[in-house]
Amino acid sequence: MVCENVLSLMDTGSAQKADRTFPDEVPLRIYVGVLVTLALALTASWVYWYGVTLDPRLAVGTLAFASFILLGDVFPTRVSGQNTIGVWDIGLIVAVAALGPTWAAIAALPSALFVGRRDWLRVAYEVGHSITIVYLAGLVFSFTSAPLLSGTVAPTAQVIYATFAAGLTLSIANKAVVLVLLKVKRGQAIYKTWKDDFEPYLPSDAVSILTAVLGVLALVVYGPAAALVVIVGSIGSQVLVYGSRDRARENRELRDRVRSLEESLTISNTVFGTMVIEDLGRRDGYTHRHAAATSVYAADLAREMKLDDVRAERLRMAGLLHNVGMFSLPEELLTATGRLNSIAQSRLAEHPARGEGALAAVPEFAEMASWVRWHHERPDGRGYPDKLRGAWIPLEAKILAVAQAYAAAILDGPSRPGRSPAEARGVLAAGADTEFDGVVVRAFLRILDTESEGYRMADDYRFVFPTPGQSAPAGQIPQDSTAGESNGL
Numbered sequence: 001m002v003c004e005n006v007l008s009l010m011d012t013g014s015a016q017k018a019d020r021t022f023p024d025e026v027p028l029r030i031y032v033g034v035l036v037t038l039a040l041a042l043t044a045s046w047v048y049w050y051g052v053t054l055d056p057r058l059a060v061g062t063l064a065f066a067s068f069i070l071l072g073d074v075f076p077t078r079v080s081g082q083n084t085i086g087v088w089d090i091g092l093i094v095a096v097a098a099l100g101p102t103w104a105a106i107a108a109l110p111s112a113l114f115v116g117r118r119d120w121l122r123v124a125y126e127v128g129h130s131i132t133i134v135y136l137a138g139l140v141f142s143f144t145s146a147p148l149l150s151g152t153v154a155p156t157a158q159v160i161y162a163t164f165a166a167g168l169t170l171s172i173a174n175k176a177v178v179l180v181l182l183k184v185k186r187g188q189a190i191y192k193t194w195k196d197d198f199e200p201y202l203p204s205d206a207v208s209i210l211t212a213v214l215g216v217l218a219l220v221v222y223g224p225a226a227a228l229v230v231i232v233g234s235i236g237s238q239v240l241v242y243g244s245r246d247r248a249r250e251n252r253e254l255r256d257r258v259r260s261l262e263e264s265l266t267i268s269n270t271v272f273g274t275m276v277i278e279d280l281g282r283r284d285g286y287t288h289r290h291a292a293a294t295s296v297y298a299a300d301l302a303r304e305m306k307l308d309d310v311r312a313e314r315l316r317m318a319g320l321l322h323n324v325g326m327f328s329l330p331e332e333l334l335t336a337t338g339r340l341n342s343i344a345q346s347r348l349a350e351h352p353a354r355g356e357g358a359l360a361a362v363p364e365f366a367e368m369a370s371w372v373r374w375h376h377e378r379p380d381g382r383g384y385p386d387k388l389r390g391a392w393i394p395l396e397a398k399i400l401a402v403a404q405a406y407a408a409a410i411l412d413g414p415s416r417p418g419r420s421p422a423e424a425r426g427v428l429a430a431g432a433d434t435e436f437d438g439v440v441v442r443a444f445l446r447i448l449d450t451e452s453e454g455y456r457m458a459d460d461y462r463f464v465f466p467t468p469g470q471s472a473p474a475g476q477i478p479q480d481s482t483a484g485e486s487n488g489l
Contacts, residue, residue, distance in 0.1 A: 031184045032125045035177065039131035046101060046135060050142075057149045058103050064224075065095040065107040073111050089174070089205075090231060092134055093167040093212035097159065098219060100147035101138025105131045129177050137170035148219060156220055163216045167209035277324065281465065284414050287323060292465040293407035293458040294400070295319030297444070301399045304443045315396055318368045322375050322400055325355030352376055353385050375400035380434045390437065398437040402428060402444050405436065410458050421448070421456040 069091040088111060095104035108130040116122035141147075144162035145154035154162070175198055182188045182197075211231060219227035281288025299316035307315070326348075356373035359365040374397035377383035379390035409424035419427070425445060432438040454460030 025185075027184050029121065031180065032121060032128065035128035035132060036124050039128040039135070042135035043102070043105065043131060046138070052102055053100070053150060055149070055151075058099055058147075061095075061099050061149050062103045062107045065091055065099065065104070066110045069095075069107060070110045070114060073114055089167075089170060090208050090212045090215070092130070093137065093163065093170055093209065094215050094219070094227070094231070096134060096137045096141055096147075096166050096170070097145075097163045097212075097216045098148045100142075100150065101135045103147075104138065105134045108134055125181075129174075132177065133170050133173040136173045137166040140169045141166040148216070156217070159220055160213055160217055163213050164209065167212050171205050171209060274320065277320065278465065279327070286411065286413050287326065288465040289411055289458075289463070290404070290407050290413075291320055291323060292463045293411060294322060294404045296458075296462050297403035297406060297447075298399050300447055301403055301440065301444055302396075304447055305395070305399070305440070307395075311396070314368055315371075315399060317365075318371050318375075318396065318400055319403055321359060321365075321368070322355060322372045322404060323351060324358050325351035325353065325372075327354075327358075349376075349384050370394065371396040371400055373397075375404060377401070378435050379437055383435075393437070395437075395440075398440045402436050402440045405431075406444065407458060410456070421453075 069088055072088055072091065092104060092108060095107050098104075099107065109127065112126035112130045113123060116124075116126040141162045144165070145159045146152040148159065179190050179193055179198075182193045183190055215227045215231040218230040277288050277291050281291075295316045296319070298319035299312045302312035302315045303309075352373050352375060356369045359369035359372055371394060374383075374386065374388060374393055377386065377388040377393045377397060378401075379393070379398075381387050381389040406424050406428060409419050409427050410421065412418045425448065428436060428441045428444065432441040448456055452460065455462070
């Protein structure tokens with residue numbers, strides 16, 4: 001059974017034995033004294049009523065079981081961290097079935113002395129503990145069957161039922177002894193001890209009892225060698241099962257840590273991108289407001305078109321950062337008020353590709369980078385930078401195109417005043433199926449029909465460009481907003 005060492009208290013598992021260190025307390029001494037007295041009473045009663053059978057086979061069996069149990073304590077099989085596979089309870093259950101309680105109690109003594117070494121109170125506790133639960137299990141076993149090595153063998157079915165009942169009794173008695181120990185030792189509530197130190201190991205207890213039953217069955221049918229193979233094989237399988245479970249848990253924890261680091265990195269990159277866009281906004285007085293509006297419109301459009309929340313939030317981020325490629329452009333180009341010549345227009349048209357390059361360098365933004373590259377593509381193939389036609393443009397890029405175009409139309413730019421909501425709607429309607437995807441345009445017009453005037457004008461609280469690292473006011477929806485489309489780009 002799996003056991004986990006609880007600091008200065010006990011080994012919860014194999015038999016949930018108490019730990020090796022006892023404080024010198026009167027209640028604890030009294031408890032150990034009562035436990036030892038109970039063990040002596042059980043021993044004396046059994047010997048009085050049933051005597052002690054002297055048989056070389058029982059002596060050899062006792063030596064074998066004592067070695068098996070002791071080796072399990074000396075060389076526990078560690079599966080991970082503080083978790084080990086123990087054989088203490090399995091060995092005791094099989095010993096009770098094969099030897100009877102008196103010889104099984106003798107087989108348990110070397111392990112008790114080893115566990116409690118150098119501490120007389122601990123030795124007394126371990127001896128009293130082991131003898132008590134062995135005799136209680138032996139008493140239950142004797143109701144149905146005699147010990148297997150006594151020469152009087154009951155039918156196999158009776159032996160199996162008796163072993164199962166004895167194993168269950170030993171497990172329950174063991175837990176009762178330890179529950180009282182912890183109550184006496186540090187006043188811990190029995191319910192808390194059960195929930196923290198016993199309940200998690202109930203499946204392991206059940207596996208140990210079944211392993212002991214299978215071992216006894218093999219002993220009855222095939223002999224000692226087969227029983228040893230069954231028990232050792234079962235313990236080995238538990239090592240693999242619990243080892244795999246622990247590896248899976250560690251992998252989950254590692255994935256959670258990686259996810260947390262990725263989220264932290266994403267937040268850091270977002271803050272950096274926001275700072276870039278804010279800097280652009282200070283230069284032209286427009287880009288950050290356009291970015292805030294684009295991010296809101298893009299996320300709402302995504303939900304209107306039944307994209308999932310993760311996609312919608314990524315589009316919000318893409319709207320925030322879609323003009324990050326303008327950062328390297330000259331300030332005079334961003335703030336120009338007259339009509340741009342062909343060279344200036346060509347330079348300005350580089351910003352989608354530049355933005356893709358900046359975002360693609362961040363693994364978390366790799367997919368988003370393609371949307372940013374193509375947010376000026378058109379269904380009729382006259383967009384830039386790659387002249388893609390409708391079917392080849394990702395839906396997310398089409399959503400960004402509509403969101404940024406409406407934001408560019410409605411807001412005051414460096415070279416022109418913003419249009420009215422009706423005029424901005426007209427821009428989208430006129431470009432449907434040529435400049436913009438018609439399905440996306442119609443979805444956005446539905447949103448505008450149901451929203452407030454502040455939403456249509458991009459001037460309510462949702463469109464405030466946040467200071468990097470600053471939370472949105474209570475009751476408001478925080479928005480990640482950034483670079484705008486200067487000169488309508």
